[in-house]
Amino acid sequence: MEDYPMRLYVSLKYFVIHWPRQESYLVLERNTQRIYSTNTFNFSGKGLTPDEILYIDIYFFLGVIPIETVLYIAVVTKAESKGKILGKTIYEISEIELIEFNRSEDPKNLENSKTSIKKLLSTGFYFSFDYSLTLSISYESQGGTLHDESDKRFYWNFELYKEFISQDINTLWFVPIIQGFFSVFHGDAVVLALVSRRSCERAGTRYNCRGIDENGNVANFVETEQILIVTDNIFSYTQIRGSVPLYWGQSGITAQLSFTKSREMSITAFCHHADRLIEKYGHITMINLLSSSKAFEYNLTNEWEAIFNKVYSNYSQHLSYTYFDFHSNCKGQKFHKINLLIERISNFLQYYCYYSSDGSKQQGVIRTNCLDCLDRTNVVQSSISWDVLMNMLRKVNMDYVIKQDASFVRAFKLQWADNGDYLSYQYTGTGSTISAVTREGSLGLKGLIMHGITSINRFYNATVHDDVKQISIDAVLRKKNKTQIVNKIEEELNKCSQEYSQFIDIRIRVVTWDLCGNKLGFINEITVSEDFCNIVIFAFQQVSEFGLYEDLLVSAMAGYALLKIICIEDSALVVFVEDRLIEDVTMFDHDSVYLPYKGKISNKKALTVIFELYDSSFAFVACHLVSGTDNNSARKEQIRYIHSQSFGSSEKLLEDFDCKILFGNLNFRVNLCTFQILSYLNDENYEELFKTEQLTHNLKYGYLPGYKEPEITFPPTYPYVEGSDEYDRLKSRGPSWCDRVLYSGKLIPQIYKDLKIIASSHRPVEAQFVLQVKKVNQELKKETESRLYEELSPRPLGSLPKMTCAKDLICS
Known part of the structure; x- marks a missing residue:
């Protein structure tokens, strides 16, 4: 007989492949569809007699x-x-x-x-x-x-x-x-x-x-x-x-x-x-x-x-x-x-x-x-x-x-x-x-x-x-058929997760501010919030000498633990988590990428953090995109680049997150002349402005798939005369909502507003969201898993090829 490297054992509940060369067994459970490998597999210990087992050499x-x-x-x-x-x-x-x-x-x-x-x-x-x-x-x-x-x-x-x-x-x-x-x-x-x-x-x-x-x-x-x-x-x-x-x-x-x-x-x-x-x-x-x-x-x-x-x-x-x-x-x-x-x-x-x-x-x-x-x-x-x-x-x-x-x-x-x-x-x-x-x-x-x-x-x-x-x-x-092995234990556990889980509302606050080369001031104004939030993220663009203000920012966030500060040149991303939650943060990672423009790497960049809290996944992407009314396509391409190239081109950001927020000076513009924009603003006619607003158009027609934006009820965030509430009419670019917050996942928007701080030609923008996260009691989950394992049973086996009964073999 030919010396086959492996042997497949088949029973009502198990498919077991034995590979003597690796001294290993690959086990597929038909009732649970769970798959695992092990160094030993005892059929008799699973309640099976050799008469109930067939095998074929492979x-x-x-x-x-x-x-x-x-x-x-x-x-x-x-x-x-x-x-x-x-x-x-x-x-x-x-x-x-x-x-x-x-x-x-x-x-x-x-x-x-x-x-x-x-x-x-x-x-x-x-x-x-x-x-x-x-x-x-x-x-x-x-x-x-x-x-x-x-x-x-x-x-x-x-x-x-x-x-x-x-x-x-x-x-x-x-x-x-x-x-x-x-x-x-x-x-x-x-x-x-x-x-x-x-x-x-x-x-x-x-x-x-x-x-x-x-x-x-x-x-x-x-x-x-x-x-x-x-x-x-x-x-x-x-x-x-x-x-x-x-x-x-x-x-x-x-x-x-x-x-x-x-x-x-x-x-x-x-x-x-x-x-x-x-x-x-x-x-x-x-x-x-x-x-x-x-x-x-x-x-x-x-x-x-x-x-x-x-x-x-x-x-x-x-x-x-x-x-x-x-x-x-x-x-x-x-x-x-x-x-x-x-x-x-x-x-x-x-x-x-x-x-x-x-x-x-x-x-x-x-x-x-x-x-x-x-x-x-x-x-x-x-x-x-x-x-x-x-x-x-x-x-x-x-x-x-x-x-x-x-x-x-x-x-x-x-x-x-x-x-x-x-x-x-x-x-x-x-x-x-x-x-x-x-x-x-x-x-x-x-x-x-x-x-x-x-x-x-x-x-x-x-x-x-x-x-x-x-x-x-x-x-x-497997180009078209989506039928797949699903671990039924996991599937059934998810269905009855209320038995071993409690659900908690997590409130998230993000603030983005382009300081246009100024130092970070007004720290109390940007850190104070009417509602207590469990996670707070700050993104700063074109900030001067940020390192001088790190300690002041941390001191102002009493009750929070600093999870991470990423500071690359004039861009910074700062992540805070409520003190009591910090030990439950896992799988933390961060990255930064410089963004391309016209075939070359520009000085614009994106800073990213990802982590898990309890059973939920989070991603925060702070970015500063290329400016200019005519660069709508370039900005879309930069966003795609961020998602494909962050974390070593691993495409982590393309995965589904329960909470994913992309925010910063996104630099999208209104495709109207300054005079028309100011005319509509005098009448507070935002509806007409949004008809030609680039990011609104991109989101509406699916050019940035997966992302949404809370409803905007505040005036354009740029360009103000520094130190006043007046738009700079001398600039060649008309007023636009440059500073934005986009989100995807299971978030529910709560607040979306500008902060009335006049220390830059950009207004800071704040958004708050609520996410319901699941906290798992591991002991109760294990008890539920054991019960489900006993309840699940496989369908009868279909027709089998010619196989040999294992009654003359010692299966251990």
Whole structure:
């Protein structure tokens, strides 16, 4: 019997995966849907006899796949070793099983869906227990698990593990799979391997998935790595392929091509695509192999080149483009003319170089495309790879010897031909139309006949099978189905939280003030409040010598504990919490970021604190945005930047908080001239002013999603003549509500007003909110949890694959 690494045990209440290599058990409770790992699991201690337990030997656990309302445990039951790199075995999945774990309701017959998913995952998917298939061989491991150090672009079962991560399962259990191709040849003096990794970010079948999406992901994006090992020397060369990076598609029996969105939208998406590639690979050379004699390919080239030319000035240091009409140049099977293309890009190939274990790095990649990025693309990529491969061998004085080695040359051709067939099958359902060119150097009569047959089969697959296959791909990547494992203990605990919780109203006060370069005075005026608040936050912009006044501010806040002062240059954020609450503050963190403006970092900044109090989460973001009536878009972009880049680009601020407040000198303006604004102010006609007020408009039309603002009943906060209540009419900017407070979460606004302090051209603004927080009695919660555990029971198990009874095993 094959030596399987793991074993899955199944009973009415438990799914248990035993991994002897890690001396660990992964337990899934069907009644509670709780997931945990443990070093021991005693079935008899759970009230089970061996007769009640079945088992099946598996390679590993793929994750949980939802089909409609049913959750299935996916496990790999058969796999084939495809060879080793550096002593590490690579496998191709050849069979999986889907075993019903739980369902929210009685489902329809799902056998066809299960069969389609099993078929999808049983060809062209690879894994290893100790080799990072999602990463190139040049990656230097930091000692993390395969999951922790993976490239999520190529990690096809990443979404199938996400709920396990949320329940703090050790990531050693997670084995990444890639879709693509792998082959390795072991010669007398060399090892030659080819690895292709298909992206799962815009995955799908040919006519269902073309072009680009709004995040810059393109269809049929594949990273292909040629690996060469000569004694102790390791070499690697990477190329990429991907659909034409515009919004386009094909539909109907004639596969009519159309541009699906405007050129302006394609420009934005193209720039996202270019930015991502440059960040990952350095310099990019884009090779376009489309035909000029086919009208729809010609139109696609023209549109792409128009967009490329429009943005090129921004990318001239990192991006280049080459057009090579493959059909025209190679007409009559003159495939040797591909050398003309290689000569044309030879400077880039020399500059990009390749990875070598002696310390050299690859500086850029060739990005090749035709229409489908399959047949023509694969032939050209193989030719480029051979050219680079000879340079690698020349470095170790092996080029002449290897060129005479027929087995090596044959292995290279077979690897690239099989690579073309695999990638083509995954995208179109058939092999490559011209793989014979790579395999034999020309199509020949048999190849020409197969070209025609393959083209017919592709059309058949597109009209008959592709939609079903697309549904399976979406299921594996969990693109649409939201059914998920929910820890029912947590779910039920939340439903009866009143049994072990008490609810407390927390009052929050925030004050923002732009001092325009003045020192902080009027401390008593800004610290006094009619209502006692449990949390008080101050934000100051353009404050001079703030450090001189810190102690005075703290002294004025009797009854409060200072949680944090952040002072960066002329901006400060000060956080106070009522004395009795300070010990209950947890998960505190803070950050500051400088904000970009016109492609450069400006002197404007954002200061942020986040923490938890009892069972509720808080985030306070104090910021000073760019000024100017014409900079509405720049201010919106700065707010987006704050949320994406704070806390080391971790996107913490994009998470849901019970209380999130963004406040400060946001600098949004009224789009009217000074005379019109003053006229409306004389009549206290705020309604007309808010019709053209920028922030009001942004909030109304969802340009700052999630945020709201309390109703404004006070006059514009800027620009006053310092020391008076009069607006400065000499300023070119009309009066505006620059100083604002926005909020999201479960807050209830109580107060929103300006403070009548005339020491600056800005008026301070105060807002108060109430948040109901939950305080948990942990002992009562534990008692409730124990009761719920006994009450929950699983549904009957659905149909199971053929398994063995565990009555002859000792389960401990």
